[in-house]
Amino acid sequence: MTLKFQSYFFAAFCTLLLLEIGIALFLKTGFIRHTVGDFLVVILLYCFIKSFLDLKIVCTALSVLFIAYGIEFLQLYNILTYLNLRGNTMAGLILGTSFSIQDLVAYALGVMCIAFIDLKISKSRQK
Template identity: 40%
Template sequence: MLQFNINYFGLTILLFFTEVLIALFVHDAFIRPYIGDVLVVILMYCFCKSFANLPVLPVALFVLSVAFLIEILQGFNIVAKIGLEKSKLANVVLGNSFSWIDFLTYIVGFLIIIAMENRLAKKVR
């Protein structure tokens, strides 16, 4: 079950730096709010698959559930409730603004994961 996968880890690093670059340098109304949210689901998936040799669907569903949970917590203003509203890190990691459209972006990320993993599985066969 626990097994390091260099390929997923490499993708994790690449996606992480992409997210950092988006956060630092992209201040638009499309890439940062939407593409960034799509990529964060893929980033979390790749991170999980870097260390756990588990089937695609359970990991993808777990990551989607975590993304949904974080978005719901944003709706309850969790960062302020736990006293971390002045923490830049907490605001970046947990977020501080709820949006219904984010659920759709997370689902798009989930679907990209499933599609890419299915494509890779067919290529291997």
């Protein structure tokens, strides 16, 4: 693991961050808010990590999936209640408010998608 700034991952991170903020502000329910948002958030996290760290694709993908699943399972045990943050909007957006199997599927699909894209880009740069 080495520190290495990669501008294309950082640009993707910034774009996805703006998109996620837009989803959070303007969409309160529905498929895009609950499923596409979860799909994109793991891609956002992947791009953030790869913006600064030169990690192997599998290592980054598994780390992101571990973080996402960890946060999701904390929701199963009502972490916001234990932290006394139940009414905190920002904590609810970051940590989520309820456990869902669909979220786990969205995270897995998002991680597989970005890992596949990263693999293809990496191979094309080696040629």
